Amino acid sequence: MTKFINQMEPWFDEREEQALSEYMKGGGWVTEFQKTRDFEKMIANYTGARYCSVVSNGTISLTLALIAAGVQTGDEVIVPDYTMVATPNAVKLTGADVVFVDIEESSLCMDFNKMKEAVTPRTRAVILVTINGRYPSSLESFVQFCKERNIILIEDAAQSLGSFNGGKHLGTFGDIGSFSFSAPKVITTGQGGALITDNEEMFEKIIKLRDFGREKPGADHYLTMGWNFKFTDIQAVIGIEQMEKLAWRVQRKKEIYAFYKDLLSSFSGISFISTNLTDTSPWFVDVLVNDGSDHKQALINYLKDKNIGSRPFYPALHSEPVYSRSGRYPVAEKIAQQGLWLPSSSKLTNQEIEYICESIKYFFNS
Numbered sequence: 559m560t561k562f563i564n565q566m567e568p569w570f571d572e573r574e575e576q577a578l579s580e581y582m583k584g585g586g587w588v589t590e591f592q593k594t595r596d597f598e599k600m601i602a603n604y605t606g607a608r609y610c611s612v613v614s615n616g617t618i619s620l621t622l623a624l625i626a627a628g629v630q631t632g633d634e635v636i637v638p639d640y641t642m643v644a645t646p647n648a649v650k651l652t653g654a655d656v657v658f659v660d661i662e663e664s665s666l667c668m669d670f671n672k673m674k675e676a677v678t679p680r681t682r683a684v685i686l687v688t689i690n691g692r693y694p695s696s697l698e699s700f701v702q703f704c705k706e707r708n709i710i711l712i713e714d715a716a717q718s719l720g721s722f723n724g725g726k727h728l729g730t731f732g733d734i735g736s737f738s739f740s741a742p743k744v745i746t747t748g749q750g751g752a753l754i755t756d757n758e759e760m761f762e763k764i765i766k767l768r769d770f771g772r773e774k775p776g777a778d779h780y781l782t783m784g785w786n787f788k789f790t791d792i793q794a795v796i797g798i799e800q801m802e803k804l805a806w807r808v809q810r811k812k813e814i815y816a817f818y819k820d821l822l823s824s825f826s827g828i829s830f831i832s833t834n835l836t837d838t839s840p841w842f843v844d845v846l847v848n849d850g851s852d853h854k855q856a857l858i859n860y861l862k863d864k865n866i867g868s869r870p871f872y873p874a875l876h877s878e879p880v881y882s883r884s885g886r887y888p889v890a891e892k893i894a895q896q897g898l899w900l901p902s903s904s905k906l907t908n909q910e911i912e913y914i915c916e917s918i919k920y921f922f923n924s
């Protein structure tokens with residue numbers, strides 16, 4: 559194979575091209591307007607949420623969720639140690655303190671018992687990351703615990719569009735759910751984020767926060783503090799077309815994951831994280847390289863020589879220079895050492911997957 563296989567790539571076809579061309583010919587104002595409202599409706603319908611607000615990106619959507627929940631300086635927000643850095647960084651934007659909690663090995667999501675131990679009188683919110691479309695073994699316990707303690711539960715579902723738990727979309731279990739539409743995501747609008755909630759009061763706050771605190775769009779009467787975290791109709795035109803492809807993409811993501819697993823699961827160098835493909839549409843094909851980080855880096859280099867892109871998991875965030883926290887996070891540390899994302903674009907062909915798996919086996923056998 560000569561063409562480089564990217565670990566992930568967005569894809570569009572003539573539908574996005576035509577829709578954009580028609581929109582531009584129609585004299586749209588390009589900033590957020592009717593197309594953005596239509597895109598929001600599609601996300602609300604698909605996820606089953608009452609309200610959806612689309613914003614500039616998935617970091618800002620988390621930040622707005624926290625601000626709308628009243629999180630501020632002096633509060634603590636609990637986040638998993640294994641996630642994309644945007645999760646804790648959104649907390650920092652509000653002035654609150656980040657508290658890292660280890661993950662569970664079975665789902666790579668936050669460990670419920672360890673979360674309980676980390677709660678203090680200052681805990682205002684928990685951000686549960688449904689990482690790679692998976693949910694923790696005790697999702698209901700998170701919901702119940704947070705409700706009883708009056709702690710806001712935010713689901714960072716940036717990687718979970720198309721993933722469910724027993725028929726209910728991820729992001730709809732807590733008070734508010736957040737998505738990202740950055741380039742590698744399940745669907746993309748270049749940049750973009752969305753918030754979903756059933757809570758009308760929270761939604762009303764968010765739509766003001768994203769639009770300078772205005773009473774209503776275009777009216778220069780400012781009810782609350784707010785900024786400009788708006789979307790654009792140009793992006794929404796693309797997003798609407800991407801949503802039309804979502805059902806197919808979700809199905810293909812599941813097929814791709816199952817095919818990799820078929821080809822590699824009896825093979826001792828690599829292991830898979832338990833995945834319920836009825837519920838989870840794996841955003842990325844994530845595997846663990848059993849011998850740890852040196853071996854993993856050698857595999858990454860080898861695959862690159864074979865024109866195959868791959869990417870190591872996120873580091874355990876407490877240990878990154880920006881946070882430099884001490885403490886024990888054994889699962890996040892182990893996962894960060896072993897974890898590798900294999901090519902995962904929904905465009906990937908079965909022939910390419912066979913080639914990737916053969917290359918991996920060859921690496922381990924030689």
Ligand SMILES: Cc1ncc(COP(=O)(O)O)c(C=O)c1O
Pocket residue numbers: 615616617618641642644645687714716717737738739740749750751
């Ligand atoms: C779990 C998680 N949270 C938040 C984000 C941030 O989203 P964005 O890149 O749209 O700001 C990402 C994006 O990669 C993510 O994976």
